Amino acid sequence: MSDTGASEPSEARGATQDAAPTAGPSVRQLLVMSVPAIAIGVGSAVTLWVLNSVAGLLETYLWQTLPAVFGADESTPWWIFTMLTLIGAAVGLVVWLVPGHGGPDSATTELSGPFPGLKALPSIALVVVLGLAGGVSLGPENPIIAINAALSMALLAKAAKVPQQLIAALAIAGTIGALFGTPVAAALVFTGMVGAMKSGGSLWDRLFLPLAAAGAGAATMDLLGGEAIAFHLEPMGALQPIYLLTGLVIAAAAALLGIVGAWVFPYVHRAFHALRNPLIITTLGGAVLGLLGVLGGPITLFKGLEQTGELLKNPDDYTPGQLAAFAGIKMVAMLIAASAGFRGGRIFPVVFVGAALGLFGSAVIPDLPISLGVACAIMGVTLAATRDGWISIFIGVALVGDVAVIAPLCLIVLPVWLMVTKAPELLIKPRPAGVSVRNPDRPHA
Template sequence: MSDTIPSAVSVRALLIGAVPALVIGVGSALVLRALDLVSEDLQHFLWDTLPGYFGATEETPWWIFLVLTLTGAAVGAIVWLVPGHGGPDSATTELGGPPPKLGAVPTILLVAILGLAGGVSLGPENPTIAVNSALAVALLGRLSRRVPPAFLVLLAVSGTIGALFATPVAAALVLTGTVGALAMPGTLWDKLCLPLASAGAGAVTMILVGGEPIAFELTPMGEYQWIYLLQGVLVAGVSALLGIAAAFVFPYLHRAFHALRNPLIFTTLGGMILGVLGIIGGPITLFKGLAQTADLLEHPGDYSAPELALFTAVKIVALLIAASAGFRGGRIFPAVFVGTAFGLLAYALIPGIPISLAVACGVMGIILAATRDGWIALFVGVVLTGDIAVLPLMCLIIFPVWLLVTKAPELVVHPRQEQDTREAA
């Protein structure tokens, strides 16, 4: 059998590819849902049940510091001592990177659960994609050589993104550029239909097993005004600058932590710093940020401008510390919280700007800087507001913001960046 996808698109080829696409989509959603349920149960125990035995609550400063510190120590010990070592460092990986070895899967799941439950400011996307990619290549790659490992990884990424957002639309948008570069014949749709099938299977499965789409409703923007363009560019541009600044210091922070060499030391230290940040910003600045984003959007009038500024600053620093100190997790969901808090801050400070436009542009700017992907930045910005009317304006606003971020550093640590930071030091 050939080690590559057939040289011509045919019904038979698509039918053969549909089997792993659907299986991987369903499996990706089940893995993500299991990860969510286990981490949520542990989170409830750590933050709601256990502190009561010690006369504390989730808002008690010493409890926040203790849980984050012990979470750092537990993750560091696993990365240091347990075979598999928690898989690849999430700071150095993007969503579609090479799959880890199958033997690393248990420890990837374990450190991801500890981080999610312990209040670490990272999301589940990177570890879940790593696990799903490893399982797809290890299990399905042995059954058929007609589908190469790289395409199985693409299907795993698609299925996981579909499950994460409970809709295949995000995966279709994110993967448009990726599949367009695939060495296979046919139109863009020929290349996209199998990843989209995987994303659809992941999204439907996630909803059937209890997952919920990421969707909120803010006050609609109403009639367009030309001033909205200038306001939107200002909000999205400043938000993107926050992401660029974070990306600039990221490799230096990563190198500083890892200079301590032992994961038990530098991840515990990271947990201690996260504990202090959690005390400063409060419980709303802990965890991956999705539920906390919902709190902000459901009660936007409950927070003053200084509070929103504090949430924005604390969360972006917490994201950098968590990603630099050896915790495993993704950077998208915490960045969404940062963008939401900043968007609400802009709404409080800029006279006349609609709340939906302010939030959409705040999220779009930092997601664009963090992911360097305009599709996902647009998608998340619109989904969070529930106001489709912002989309045409955002399609104009994104252009100058893209010019701002296109040559800026990415929010990921590459080997070359590590070398540059050493030379600069």
Template sequence: MTDDSDVAPLPPPTPRQLLLLLIPAIVIGALCALVLRALEVAAGALQGVLWTTVPDALGVDPDGWWIVVVLTATGFAVGLGLQFLPGHGGPDSATTELVSEPLKLRTLPGLVIVTALALAGGVSLGPENPIIAINVALTVALLGRMMPRVGARLGMLMAAAGTIGALFGSPVAAALLFTGTLAAVRGGGALWDKLFLPLAAAAAAAGTMHLLGAPPLQFTLPTAPTTPMFLLAGIVIACVAVVLGLVGAYAFPVVHRLFHSLRQPLLIATAGGLVLGLLGLIGGPITLFKGLDQMAELFEDPDAYDAGQLVVIVLVKLVALVVAASAAFRGGRVFPAAFIGAALGILAHTLVPSLPIALCVASALIGILLVVARDGWLALFVAAAVAGDLALLPWLCVVILPAWLLVSRAPEFRIVPKPASPSADAATATESGSSERPPTA
């Protein structure tokens, strides 16, 4: 999230102002959902060509060496985009938070292209970071032309909330995620006055996605009464998930440095694609892509995988997430991490069948998402939504506490960019003029 410590506070809005801005908020939310859906449809169409049409025409097995071919080619294509497209695909997603400052509009076409390629090619990243950046930039630009008095900050909040509502199919996710951010903003006014417009945008976006037929973040898992002993097991599972996630967090900067030692984006992404292809060959097709559809595949028949297979799936997906995020692919880390949590939860249930599978999955999701997103509200929401059992929520509020203690002082699952020196700023300003050259790592 963006840092509000050095930004002037938003004045508390009046009810009349909230009503006047309600329609723009709803429109922004709907537009954010449409942009997300368009990106998903385009990536899905290309995915069908790469993974079904072409291998069928060539008579090759899409679950064999074709995985290595497609992911290496995807890395090469993404690298070409990062090297030569205007704006070079925007900032490295490894260095950005979920919501960042608006990008320049000339950056957006390249960001759309490299994101769609990564989603279609099976890269283990989700669309959240790029699509939020795209919608924020478009919204701020449109409001700047049509309603300049609204201000860029409020535009950013509405666009980000709308996109999060669209991504998770619920405005609740956006409300929870932005509660902490808005509570930290200095200035008077009730918190719900500040949440009013972002929540309206999120509700409009979530509703639009439902109307467009997008699958909700909703699964059906067997439920069972939770006992204090099961609660203890949930705490252990969540802490194991935290430890696993922290292994990835500590490895992230090392792997990022290793790939970026190649310096040229074309080489970085191509090498990353090759490694992802080999990982996909080991873990199978279920370890490819952002992980939402693959999570549904896991839940469809959890008994289809033994403990050894689940260990391989969890480890391959974790390594694939670190590699994909390190190799300059544009994408988010929340959805792949959610898949890792789901697989880890099923593994816990497989090892101890007496544990309720919903509790196992929800606890593992909490642990891994705390590491990746560093947001307790988001972790609780996703865990409760995936488990599909509201009766688990009080127990999950206990499970999250020791997991948070493990995470709170640990490094972020993000590459924090070094502060730019004045000379670097001058060089950047020169590069943004008439002559551009692709950045090196």
């Protein structure tokens, strides 16, 4: 009888060896690397807190102190229009004339990059503070991650001899942890990212350092008194079969709105950028945002987290028509802001849209629990915007503060994923070249 092992072709033996799992990092390596991971997480949270604090002070001045001088307040229509138009002009001047030009267009980049050089960071910080304080419907996530990643890579790449790809990943994790106030969000995001990385060890070996950075970022932000994303609605109670159907209707409708927004996005972006001059682009964008702000009122302004809290604390104060209008106006405002050269992320405005749609659904569908309606709508529109099921489920659950909605969400997300997986992305392509966490060998935003 012949020896099958001896007769095995060399190519097959090579393939078998290549398929064998590589060893993961040692305990010592994880312990040593946890020091820069925690440092990056703390630094990321501090940067976010500083920029949020500066933006908060400027917001108070622009929307409370200054309008009072002219006999107006934050809800006065002419003040809303004037302020957003002036903020658009200010952002346009920075993008046009200040070195760094406000960094890359946020409409063309994902959280994983590309990341700018150090010279661009002051201009990025300036435009993100102006946008947050001025009422622009974008969140801080893209610019803040860009700042933290660039700073971390510049400070630690040589001193700690840590690969830039890992440093950027830790900065992303630390910032996400600080933004959402919990490392769980970062861990869920990175389960998808590390699955595509060619590295050995178990999943938790690969999540260890990002989780350390995210935990440090979340804890630091909590100690500094950062914003929380958790609210508390009336619990769902015992799951009823009909909830799966009504929840799916809400989630699908929210996802459909997100898909429509993603389909329109490139056309709106192209129309604004056909004007070429950044000052004209953002000033016009600010004026359109001002008109939308007059139409929707102050609750449709800003990044949307505080305004989401206002909706969820007093849902009975709004009619179904108002809630539907809030959702539509916020979606349009986000698309205009992202298309007109303002710098910022799209997650927080999308969450506001989902909250408004969820309250609308629970108001018009009999016996749909409010917590399930809101969670399903947030999950649906966030799924369309991010293409990340884990983070969409997490945000839906975290916002309503009811763990009972996890089971129906895990079922409802499946058909909704089939809706969005081949739909247009909420991202402008082609994307600029730069460092990408997911694949450093080729450009990916």
